[in-house]
Amino acid sequence: MCALADPIERLVNLAMYLAAAREPVPGERIRTEVLGYGSDQDEAAFLRMFERDKEDLRSAGLAIVSDARGQYRLDAAATYATELELAPPEAATVRAAAAALIGDSSFPFADDLRLALAKIGTADDPEAPAIARIADESPAEQGALAARLAGAVTARKRVDFSYTNSLGRTAPHQVEPYGMFIRDGRWYLVGRDTARNEVRTYTVSRMREVQVDRARPKQPDFERPADFDVSTFIRLPFHFGPADLEVVLRFEPDIAWRVASLTCGHGATMTDADGSVLWTTVVRNPRRLACWTIEHGPGIHIVSPPDLVESRHTMLRTVASLHA
Numbered sequence: 001m002c003a004l005a006d007p008i009e010r011l012v013n014l015a016m017y018l019a020a021a022r023e024p025v026p027g028e029r030i031r032t033e034v035l036g037y038g039s040d041q042d043e044a045a046f047l048r049m050f051e052r053d054k055e056d057l058r059s060a061g062l063a064i065v066s067d068a069r070g071q072y073r074l075d076a077a078a079t080y081a082t083e084l085e086l087a088p089p090e091a092a093t094v095r096a097a098a099a100a101l102i103g104d105s106s107f108p109f110a111d112d113l114r115l116a117l118a119k120i121g122t123a124d125d126p127e128a129p130a131i132a133r134i135a136d137e138s139p140a141e142q143g144a145l146a147a148r149l150a151g152a153v154t155a156r157k158r159v160d161f162s163y164t165n166s167l168g169r170t171a172p173h174q175v176e177p178y179g180m181f182i183r184d185g186r187w188y189l190v191g192r193d194t195a196r197n198e199v200r201t202y203t204v205s206r207m208r209e210v211q212v213d214r215a216r217p218k219q220p221d222f223e224r225p226a227d228f229d230v231s232t233f234i235r236l237p238f239h240f241g242p243a244d245l246e247v248v249l250r251f252e253p254d255i256a257w258r259v260a261s262l263t264c265g266h267g268a269t270m271t272d273a274d275g276s277v278l279w280t281t282v283v284r285n286p287r288r289l290a291c292w293t294i295e296h297g298p299g300i301h302i303v304s305p306p307d308l309v310e311s312r313h314t315m316l317r318t319v320a321s322l323h324a
Contacts, residue, residue: 009036010036011056011057013036014030014034014036014053015062017030017033019074021073021074023073024066024069024071024072025071025072025073026069026072027046027050027070027072031046037049054072059154145187146182146187146204148210149180149189149204149210149212150180153177153179153189156176156177156222156224157177157213157220158174158175158177158213158221158222159174159175159177159210159212159213160173160174160175160209160211160213161173161175161207161209161211162207162209163202163206163207163208164206164208165206166242167242173193173195173202174193174194174195175189175191175192175194175200176191176192176221176224177189177190177191178190178199178224178225178230179191179228179230179233181230181233183234183235186205187203187204188203188204188233188234189201190230190233199233201233201240203240234264235264236263236264236266236292237285237292238283238285238286239281239282239283239284239285240284240285241285241288242284243283243286244282244284245282245284245308246281246283247280247282247289247304247305248278248279248280248304249278249281249302249303250277250278250300250301250302251276251277251278251279251299252276252298252299252300252301253274253275253276254299256276259277259279262296263279263281267279267281267282268280268281278303286308289308290308290311290312290315291315294315
């Protein structure tokens with residue numbers, strides 16, 4: 001009797017087998033030659049498992065095609081896979097980073113990462129002590145939910161959920177999910193709200209009772225706009241909220257090189273003669289802006305408006321008094 005291998009191991013074995021095959025291979029050969037499929041399985045059980053594995057590999061970007069005779073091959077041209085060689089120090093760095101993320105309950109793509117890690121010739125250590133906490137609120141819950149939503153994005157399936165906005169108001173939403181991004185440890189979903197016919201951004205941690213449409217599971221519910229680019233929706237934490245305030249910040253000369261990455265292309269910048277940079281942007285949550293300048297400082301100052309400058313100074317004095 002042949003025991004079934006771990007699903008991730010079986011997927012890696014199948015991908016490597018098809019990549020190495022010089023000609024299309026029938027399903028029966030895959031059943032007997034790919035490690036991970038039980039030799040004592042009946043045909044129906046094998047076919048169900050094989051169909052799931054093919055879909056998982058296709059979702060990962062591998063183009064698996066079949067011919068009229070039911071033989072399978074990996075279409076390398078359609079897969080756009082290129083060979084990657086890592087020097088030992090590079091491989092060690094990748095393994096260390098991967099071990100930290102795999103052990104992090106807030107990371108939603110642990111299985112995908114295990115699959116990638118297997119390709120560089122080592123297994124991950126499930127007992128890895130390093131944890132890279134990427135979420136500051138309910139990390140396990142947010143990670144699992146982000147994974148479900150990412151699946152809905154890939155499959156183009158509508159999602160229904162209850163959402164509490166920054167004003168504390170809760171309402172139901174149905175969204176066609178276009179894409180996701182993570183910023184400062186929080187996941188965000190971008191999609192078209194079907195009731196409002198608007199493309200909006202939703203904070204995943206504010207969602208409750210999330211349901212992915214299960215009707216017609218093999219067929220998409222919508223078509224994503226051809227010109228959609230999720231990067232155009234990436235905002236900073238203080239860009240979400242009810243306020244609408246123009247703020248000017250100053251980056252000192254020695255950290256001016258960080259302006260591009262910290263501002264993410266938002267607002268307008270101007271370089272002074274001394275090398276400092278002034279950044280003008282619209283803020284919707286002034287308190288979070290004040291916290292942001294402290295988190296990413298020193299060397300970042302609020303120039304205007306004056307009441308926000310004073311608010312930041314009050315926060316700093318309060319922190320200093322607590323740690324005096």
